[in-house]
Amino acid sequence: MSHLGKPLSPARAWLGPLLLLLGGTCIGLAPIGLRWGLDSLGPQAIAFWRYMFAIPALFLLLIFIERRMPARINGYVIAAGTFFALDIALWHWGLTLTTVANATFIVNLGNVCVGFAAWLFLKERPKPIWFVAVLIAVTGAAALSLGGESGGKTDIRGDLLALGAAFLVSGYMLCSKIARNRLGAMDVIFWLTVTEAIVAAFIVAASGERFFPATLAGFAAPAFLALVAQVGGQGLIIAGLGRTPAAIAGIIVLIQPVVAAAISWQLFDEPLSAIQGGGAGLILFGIWLSQGAARERRQKLASKPSQKTAKDPA
Template identity: 85%
Template sequence: MTETELHLPPARAWVGPLLLLGGGMLIGLAPIGLRMGLDDLGPQAIAFWRYVLAIPFLFALLILIERRMPKRLNKYIVLAGTFFALDIALWHWGLTLTTVANATFIVNLGNICVGFAAWLILKEKPKPIWFVAVLVAVTGAAFLSLGGETGGKSDIRGDLLALGAAVLVSGYMLCSKMARGKLGAMDVIFWLTVVEACVAFFIVLASGENFFPATLSGFAAPAFLALAAQIGGQGLIIAGLGRTPAAVAGIVVLIQPVVAAAISWQMFDEPLSPIQGGGAALILFGIWLSQGSAREKRKSRQSKSSQKPATEPT
């Protein structure tokens, strides 16, 4: 840790969680965009074009902002991109069989699991308040998923596909966190998208779906996903992962099912019951609680800084 980092203003400690929160809200639009495009393309082709259409924009942003070519990718980006593309493939498939709230809740269990994986692999031991935040957030997510009216569109096959996606998303989050330790956010999101497009190409081939829609209007939904979910959502999450412990990040991005369920209430006739509304509130409370570990870490840094010898160079 550098001397500059030790003396950052307290407000800067919120930058990472705020980036993750914004990214999670934009990713919450992903299932909405998917359902908008299913009349023109299959779920795997939509994912493929989501990545492909985002690549030139990400490359242009890297050139304009960083004024350089992308740095060389590493093995963590290849792993993270592969995990994410397979995760989205299962999730998109599952979304055609179950409700938006169900699929989004189940796949986001992987975000919680990444906290335990980071503890074991990255030695990022979470603070005690994190376990309370996990319990609150997962309970809220369960209420959001299971508290709806009976006779809905849920299908066990879709739920099982979403469960497989949850396992993959934990690997994506962990490898992305490790990649951020080597490269900047813009390099990581660019190369992640390239890897995801390559993997998605073979997934579309295996699925037998058509690569192209019948009309140009069929590209509208993938273009929306490219801008909102891929560039905006995933980009902000990658940036936030570099500033936030993986365990805390996994809880913050649970804002996704709240956004997805709220929008699908109006668009897809999947109304929220009072139990689901309470579940959404619990998720938001769990996100707030998860910041307790970040607050403790800031206090620890400030304490160490105040104890440094006066003769130490600044």
């Protein structure tokens, strides 16, 4: 499944970052679906049904696309799924107490930290340009989060919950990266979702929330999240992780708060100030700049065969 160490065509080299960008955009819609569903279900129940509705869709996709049953689950997938379910539990709770932009920014700090974790555990040392891209993207994310008008809907309790979720994001991304190096993308996202549904069921029971909405219409928001955020968003991110260094992937998915804040501006009366608009621009610039490290890596991989030939003409 892996193509590590092999020269990549330009199209294939850009596939990983493109998948991550599309996945991050889909995940950016997740808080929108959550806000819509809170009138019918609690935040933890919404997360549970997000996973449950996604499982049959992912199973059918695997059967029709791969034409086989799912491969055997491994410990890294279980760990990643547990981290993600706990992350979403804290994040959903935090979203009920603070703004979409605030909660999404804080959680995504974990995506940046995964670059340092990958450096420590996977020996994926980031290029110098990556540190510059991180500084720019995080500065932009901070401006996007903190640059709004005072007296908004922020609450320190929601921010602290989102901070806890950020630590869990790092564990999820790191374990998913390792799992993706051992299993195909479809297998990883399927077993991740199964694990997340099991963990989420215990969380709903512990929280005291009801499992079922009063009417069938209450399932609309979880169904939206299942297709857009879980199958589309998380699936694309898992696929992209198999083709992109974890450090660069963490910056690319910072597109999430930009998407979330832009849509929330229109739907939830959370307008963006000039500072927040500038912050969104910095995030996008940081994402673009991070691709400099990716381009350098791809050029080195592409040059290896020719260097070997030059040294060994015989």
